[in-house]
Amino acid sequence: NLFIYDVPESVIRGNHAHKNLEQLFIPIKGCFDIKLNDGSESMIYHLDSNDKGLYVSSMIWREMFNFSKNSICLALSEFLPRPLTPVTILGWTKSSGNFLSFLLLTNICILRLYRV
Numbered sequence: 001n002l003f004i005y006d007v008p009e010s011v012i013r014g015n016h017a018h019k020n021l022e023q024l025f026i027p028i029k030g031c032f033d034i035k036l037n038d039g040s041e042s043m044i045y046h047l048d049s050n051d052k053g054l055y056v057s058s059m060i061w062r063e064m065f066n067f068s069k070n071s072i073c074l075a076l077s078e079f080l081p082r083p084l085t086p087v088t089i090l091g092w093t094k095s096s097g098n099f100l101s102f103l104l105l106t107n108i109c110i111l112r113l114y115r116v
Contacts, residue, residue, distance in 0.1 A: 001074070001075065001076050001077055002063070002074075002075050002077075003028075003073065003074055003075075004073040005070075005071070005073070005113075006073060006074045007032075007064075007066070007070070007071065008067075009066070009067060009069065010061055011057070011065070011067070012064065012065045013064040013065070014034075014063045014064045014065075015061040015062075015063055016035065016061070016062070017058075017060060017061045017062065018058050018059075019058060019078055020058055020076070020079055020080045021058055021078065021079055021080065022055070022056065022057050022058055022078045023054055023055075023056045023062075023069055023076065023077050023078075023081060024053045024054070024055050024065075024075070024077075025047060025054045025056065025073055025074070025075055026047075026048065026050060026052075026053040026054075026073065026074045026075075026076070027048060027049065027050055027072075027073055028050050028069065028072040028073065028074050029045040029050070029070060029071055029072040030048075030067065030069065030070055030071025030072065031032055031047060031048035031066075031068045031071060032047055032055075032064055032065065032067040032068065032071055032073060033045065033046050033064070033065055033066040034056075034063070034064050035063040035064075036056060036060050036061065036062055036067070037061040037062075038059075038060055038061075039061075039086040045110040046066075047073075054098055058077070058080055058101055063066065070076055074085035084089075095111055103105060
């Protein structure tokens with residue numbers, strides 16, 4: 001679990017997918033956007049209320065951006081143990097090509113992204 005804060009407005013955080021980790025993002029103060037990609041569809045969510053959060057399952061690519069001045073994000077995490085294979089040794093990938101390859105190699109069923 002961690003707090004993300006003091007992010008300059010022009011900076012993009014994330015740019016990775018977790019192979020064995022689920023996360024819940026809650027905007028404690030201010031607002032920001034999260035772009036999610038499941039390998040076939042991409043959606044952007046605007047988080048601006050501390051009484052709502054965004055759940056992101058494992059194997060979803062995430063990019064966080066448009067942080068308002070003095071914004072604070074709480075990121076809660078849950079580790080999902082999986083059998084170790086050569087592909088799952090690393091806990092996350094920062095290459096979108098590796099992310100898409102991992103999806104194809106492991107034949108993982110990804111939850112679709114839905115508009116809310």
